[in-house]
Amino acid sequence: MMIAFTKMHGLGNDFIVIDGRENMPALDEATIRRLCNRRFGIGCDQLVLLSAPTLAGADVGVRFFNPDGSEAGACGNASRCVAWLVGNAPTLQTPAGLLPTQQNGSLITVNMGKPRFESGDIPLSHACDTLHLPLQDAAACSMGNPHATVFGDITRAETLGPAMETDPLFPERANIGFAEIISRSHMRLRVWERGAGLTLACGSGACAAVVNAVRRGLTERSCTVTMDGGDLHITWLENRDVLMAGPAMTVFYGTTV
Numbered sequence: 001m002m003i004a005f006t007k008m009h010g011l012g013n014d015f016i017v018i019d020g021r022e023n024m025p026a027l028d029e030a031t032i033r034r035l036c037n038r039r040f041g042i043g044c045d046q047l048v049l050l051s052a053p054t055l056a057g058a059d060v061g062v063r064f065f066n067p068d069g070s071e072a073g074a075c076g077n078a079s080r081c082v083a084w085l086v087g088n089a090p091t092l093q094t095p096a097g098l099l100p101t102q103q104n105g106s107l108i109t110v111n112m113g114k115p116r117f118e119s120g121d122i123p124l125s126h127a128c129d130t131l132h133l134p135l136q137d138a139a140a141c142s143m144g145n146p147h148a149t150v151f152g153d154i155t156r157a158e159t160l161g162p163a164m165e166t167d168p169l170f171p172e173r174a175n176i177g178f179a180e181i182i183s184r185s186h187m188r189l190r191v192w193e194r195g196a197g198l199t200l201a202c203g204s205g206a207c208a209a210v211v212n213a214v215r216r217g218l219t220e221r222s223c224t225v226t227m228d229g230g231d232l233h234i235t236w237l238e239n240r241d242v243l244m245a246g247p248a249m250t251v252f253y254g255t256t257v
Protein backbone atom coordinates (compact mmCIF):
# COMPACT_ATOMS: atom_id res chain seq x y z
CA MET A 1 0.00 0.00 0.00
CA MET A 2 1.42 3.40 -0.99
CA ILE A 3 0.60 6.20 1.45
CA ALA A 4 1.16 9.86 0.56
CA PHE A 5 2.11 12.12 3.45
CA THR A 6 3.27 15.61 4.34
CA LYS A 7 6.06 16.04 6.87
CA MET A 8 5.45 19.13 9.02
CA HIS A 9 6.53 20.62 12.31
CA GLY A 10 5.46 23.23 14.85
CA LEU A 11 8.52 24.48 16.75
CA GLY A 12 10.33 21.20 16.08
CA ASN A 13 7.44 19.03 17.34
CA ASP A 14 7.26 17.02 14.11
CA PHE A 15 4.42 15.26 12.35
CA ILE A 16 3.55 12.89 9.55
CA VAL A 17 0.25 14.21 8.20
CA ILE A 18 -1.80 11.76 6.13
CA ASP A 19 -4.77 13.18 4.25
CA GLY A 20 -7.53 10.56 4.27
CA ARG A 21 -10.32 12.99 3.35
CA GLU A 22 -10.89 11.30 -0.01
CA ASN A 23 -9.16 7.95 0.42
CA MET A 24 -8.69 6.71 3.96
CA PRO A 25 -5.71 4.36 4.22
CA ALA A 26 -5.99 1.33 6.52
CA LEU A 27 -3.61 2.19 9.36
CA ASP A 28 -3.39 -0.29 12.21
CA GLU A 29 -1.43 0.35 15.41
CA ALA A 30 1.64 -1.58 14.18
CA THR A 31 1.77 0.47 10.96
CA ILE A 32 1.48 3.73 12.93
CA ARG A 33 4.34 2.66 15.21
CA ARG A 34 6.49 1.73 12.20
CA LEU A 35 5.83 4.99 10.31
CA CYS A 36 6.62 7.05 13.42
CA ASN A 37 9.87 5.18 14.08
CA ARG A 38 12.88 7.36 13.20
CA ARG A 39 15.01 4.40 12.06
CA PHE A 40 12.56 1.89 10.61
CA GLY A 41 10.04 4.42 9.27
CA ILE A 42 9.68 8.11 8.41
CA GLY A 43 9.98 9.35 11.98
CA CYS A 44 7.86 11.86 13.90
CA ASP A 45 6.55 12.83 17.33
CA GLN A 46 2.92 12.31 16.21
CA LEU A 47 1.11 10.89 13.20
CA VAL A 48 -1.88 13.01 12.19
CA LEU A 49 -4.76 11.57 10.22
CA LEU A 50 -7.17 13.85 8.34
CA SER A 51 -10.68 12.71 7.43
CA ALA A 52 -13.90 14.16 6.03
CA PRO A 53 -15.70 15.98 8.89
CA THR A 54 -18.90 14.52 10.30
CA LEU A 55 -20.09 17.48 12.41
CA ALA A 56 -21.83 20.65 11.21
CA GLY A 57 -19.43 23.59 11.28
CA ALA A 58 -16.30 21.46 10.93
CA ASP A 59 -14.02 21.68 7.86
CA VAL A 60 -11.78 18.70 8.51
CA GLY A 61 -11.62 15.73 10.87
CA VAL A 62 -8.31 15.27 12.72
CA ARG A 63 -6.95 12.41 14.83
CA PHE A 64 -3.57 12.34 16.59
CA PHE A 65 -1.42 9.26 17.27
CA ASN A 66 1.74 8.97 19.39
CA PRO A 67 4.79 6.94 18.25
CA ASP A 68 3.80 4.15 20.67
CA GLY A 69 0.54 3.79 18.71
CA SER A 70 -1.71 5.38 21.37
CA GLU A 71 -4.28 7.96 20.32
CA ALA A 72 -4.34 11.45 21.88
CA GLY A 73 -7.37 13.69 22.30
CA ALA A 74 -5.46 16.86 21.45
CA CYS A 75 -2.23 18.11 19.91
CA GLY A 76 -1.73 21.86 19.75
CA ASN A 77 1.28 22.00 17.44
CA ALA A 78 -0.28 19.53 14.98
CA SER A 79 -3.52 21.53 15.03
CA ARG A 80 -1.64 24.60 13.79
CA CYS A 81 0.05 22.49 11.09
CA VAL A 82 -3.31 21.11 9.91
CA ALA A 83 -4.77 24.63 9.78
CA TRP A 84 -1.77 25.71 7.66
CA LEU A 85 -2.02 22.68 5.35
CA VAL A 86 -5.80 22.85 4.80
CA GLY A 87 -5.87 26.67 4.52
CA ASN A 88 -8.72 29.20 4.83
CA ALA A 89 -8.72 29.12 8.65
CA PRO A 90 -10.51 25.79 8.99
CA THR A 91 -12.46 24.61 12.01
CA LEU A 92 -10.94 21.31 13.16
CA GLN A 93 -13.08 18.41 14.34
CA THR A 94 -10.87 16.73 16.95
CA PRO A 95 -11.57 14.21 19.74
CA ALA A 96 -11.44 17.26 22.07
CA GLY A 97 -14.19 19.05 20.12
CA LEU A 98 -14.41 21.67 17.37
CA LEU A 99 -11.35 23.94 17.35
CA PRO A 100 -11.66 27.19 15.35
CA THR A 101 -8.44 28.55 13.82
CA GLN A 102 -7.21 31.88 12.47
CA GLN A 103 -4.31 32.79 10.23
CA ASN A 104 -2.40 36.05 10.29
CA GLY A 105 0.52 35.80 7.84
CA SER A 106 2.66 32.91 9.05
CA LEU A 107 1.09 32.97 12.52
CA ILE A 108 -1.65 30.41 13.20
CA THR A 109 -3.96 30.74 16.19
CA VAL A 110 -5.98 27.78 17.42
CA ASN A 111 -8.78 28.08 19.95
CA MET A 112 -7.90 25.04 22.07
CA GLY A 113 -11.16 25.15 24.02
CA LYS A 114 -11.76 25.20 27.75
CA PRO A 115 -9.44 23.47 30.24
CA ARG A 116 -11.04 21.09 32.72
CA PHE A 117 -9.95 20.61 36.32
CA GLU A 118 -12.11 17.89 37.85
CA SER A 119 -10.15 14.77 38.86
CA GLY A 120 -12.36 12.61 36.65
CA ASP A 121 -11.86 14.89 33.64
CA ILE A 122 -8.06 14.57 33.57
CA PRO A 123 -8.44 11.68 34.54
CA LEU A 124 -6.91 10.89 37.95
CA SER A 125 -7.25 7.53 39.68
CA HIS A 126 -8.98 9.17 42.66
CA ALA A 127 -10.38 12.56 43.58
CA CYS A 128 -7.75 15.04 44.79
CA ASP A 129 -6.83 18.74 44.67
CA THR A 130 -5.80 19.16 41.01
CA LEU A 131 -3.94 22.38 41.83
CA HIS A 132 -1.59 20.51 44.19
CA LEU A 133 -1.35 16.84 43.25
CA PRO A 134 0.18 14.41 45.74
CA LEU A 135 2.91 13.88 43.12
CA GLN A 136 5.78 16.41 42.95
CA ASP A 137 3.20 19.09 43.93
CA ALA A 138 2.22 19.26 40.24
CA ALA A 139 -0.90 21.07 39.00
CA ALA A 140 -3.12 19.13 36.60
CA CYS A 141 -5.70 19.94 33.97
CA SER A 142 -7.13 18.49 30.79
CA MET A 143 -6.76 20.33 27.49
CA GLY A 144 -8.60 17.45 25.80
CA ASN A 145 -5.59 15.36 26.87
CA PRO A 146 -4.12 14.88 30.35
CA HIS A 147 -1.46 17.32 31.59
CA ALA A 148 0.41 17.91 34.82
CA THR A 149 2.77 20.86 35.31
CA VAL A 150 5.66 20.84 37.79
CA PHE A 151 6.88 24.34 38.62
CA GLY A 152 10.58 24.85 39.36
CA ASP A 153 13.59 23.09 37.91
CA ILE A 154 13.07 22.27 34.20
CA THR A 155 16.20 20.09 34.06
CA ARG A 156 14.19 17.38 35.85
CA ALA A 157 12.15 16.64 32.68
CA GLU A 158 14.25 13.64 31.61
CA THR A 159 14.58 12.14 35.08
CA LEU A 160 11.10 12.73 36.54
CA GLY A 161 9.08 12.71 33.30
CA PRO A 162 9.08 8.98 32.50
CA ALA A 163 8.05 7.89 36.01
CA MET A 164 5.41 10.59 36.34
CA GLU A 165 3.90 9.80 32.91
CA THR A 166 3.11 6.27 34.07
CA ASP A 167 2.33 6.98 37.75
CA PRO A 168 -0.81 5.09 38.91
CA LEU A 169 -2.37 8.50 39.70
CA PHE A 170 -2.88 8.84 35.91
CA PRO A 171 -4.89 5.82 34.67
CA GLU A 172 -4.51 7.04 31.06
CA ARG A 173 -0.94 8.25 31.68
CA ALA A 174 -0.20 12.00 31.33
CA ASN A 175 1.94 14.60 29.62
CA ILE A 176 4.29 16.14 32.18
CA GLY A 177 5.42 19.76 31.81
CA PHE A 178 8.33 21.30 33.73
CA ALA A 179 7.94 25.07 33.95
CA GLU A 180 10.18 27.85 35.20
CA ILE A 181 8.53 31.23 35.68
CA ILE A 182 10.70 33.99 34.15
CA SER A 183 8.23 36.84 34.70
CA ARG A 184 4.47 37.31 34.95
CA SER A 185 4.25 37.17 31.12
CA HIS A 186 7.01 34.68 30.28
CA MET A 187 7.82 31.11 31.21
CA ARG A 188 10.30 28.46 30.12
CA LEU A 189 8.81 24.99 29.56
CA ARG A 190 9.97 21.49 28.71
CA VAL A 191 7.44 18.68 28.26
CA TRP A 192 7.80 14.94 28.66
CA GLU A 193 5.00 13.79 26.34
CA ARG A 194 2.86 10.73 26.93
CA GLY A 195 3.70 8.11 24.33
CA ALA A 196 6.44 10.22 22.75
CA GLY A 197 9.00 11.25 25.40
CA LEU A 198 10.76 14.62 25.52
CA THR A 199 9.78 16.77 22.51
CA LEU A 200 11.06 20.17 21.41
CA ALA A 201 7.64 21.73 22.00
CA CYS A 202 4.13 20.74 23.12
CA GLY A 203 1.24 23.06 22.27
CA SER A 204 -1.37 21.57 24.58
CA GLY A 205 1.35 21.37 27.27
CA ALA A 206 2.05 25.10 26.86
CA CYS A 207 -1.69 25.83 27.23
CA ALA A 208 -1.88 23.63 30.34
CA ALA A 209 1.23 25.26 31.86
CA VAL A 210 -0.19 28.78 31.46
CA VAL A 211 -3.62 27.74 32.78
CA ASN A 212 -1.99 26.08 35.79
CA ALA A 213 0.33 29.07 36.35
CA VAL A 214 -2.67 31.44 36.33
CA ARG A 215 -4.54 29.17 38.78
CA ARG A 216 -1.49 29.38 41.08
CA GLY A 217 -1.28 33.18 40.69
CA LEU A 218 2.15 32.95 39.02
CA THR A 219 1.49 34.64 35.64
CA GLU A 220 -0.98 36.85 33.82
CA ARG A 221 -3.56 35.20 31.55
CA SER A 222 -1.43 36.11 28.49
CA CYS A 223 1.99 34.53 28.55
CA THR A 224 4.86 33.68 26.19
CA VAL A 225 6.04 30.10 26.60
CA THR A 226 9.61 29.43 25.50
CA MET A 227 10.28 25.76 24.74
CA ASP A 228 13.43 24.14 23.34
CA GLY A 229 12.00 24.57 19.80
CA GLY A 230 10.79 28.17 20.20
CA ASP A 231 7.95 30.34 21.48
CA LEU A 232 4.19 30.03 21.70
CA HIS A 233 1.87 32.81 22.81
CA ILE A 234 -0.90 31.56 25.05
CA THR A 235 -3.93 33.54 26.20
CA TRP A 236 -6.53 32.17 28.62
CA LEU A 237 -9.59 34.24 27.81
CA GLU A 238 -12.09 35.37 30.43
CA ASN A 239 -14.68 33.05 28.79
CA ARG A 240 -12.19 30.26 29.68
CA ASP A 241 -11.18 29.33 26.09
CA VAL A 242 -7.42 29.04 25.60
CA LEU A 243 -5.87 30.61 22.48
CA MET A 244 -2.53 29.25 21.26
CA ALA A 245 -0.59 31.23 18.61
CA GLY A 246 2.58 30.15 16.82
CA PRO A 247 4.13 29.00 13.55
CA ALA A 248 3.60 25.90 11.41
CA MET A 249 5.99 24.59 8.76
CA THR A 250 5.85 22.14 5.87
CA VAL A 251 9.17 20.26 5.50
CA PHE A 252 8.61 17.84 2.60
CA TYR A 253 6.08 15.67 0.78
CA GLY A 254 6.56 11.94 0.34
CA THR A 255 5.10 8.54 -0.34
CA THR A 256 5.73 5.52 1.86
CA VAL A 257 4.95 1.83 1.48
Ligand SMILES: N[C@@H](CCC[C@H](N)C(=O)O)C(=O)O
Nearest residue numbers: 072075076077145202203204
Ligand atom coordinates in the same frame (compact mmCIF):
# COMPACT_ATOMS: atom_id res chain seq x y z
N1 LIG B 1 2.63 17.39 20.82
C1 LIG B 1 1.40 17.66 21.34
C2 LIG B 1 0.65 16.67 22.16
C3 LIG B 1 0.59 15.27 21.54
C4 LIG B 1 -0.26 14.28 22.29
C5 LIG B 1 0.28 13.88 23.64
N2 LIG B 1 1.56 13.22 23.55
C6 LIG B 1 -0.75 13.00 24.35
O1 LIG B 1 -0.60 11.77 24.34
O2 LIG B 1 -1.70 13.55 24.92
C7 LIG B 1 0.95 19.08 21.38
O3 LIG B 1 1.57 19.92 20.68
O4 LIG B 1 -0.02 19.41 22.06
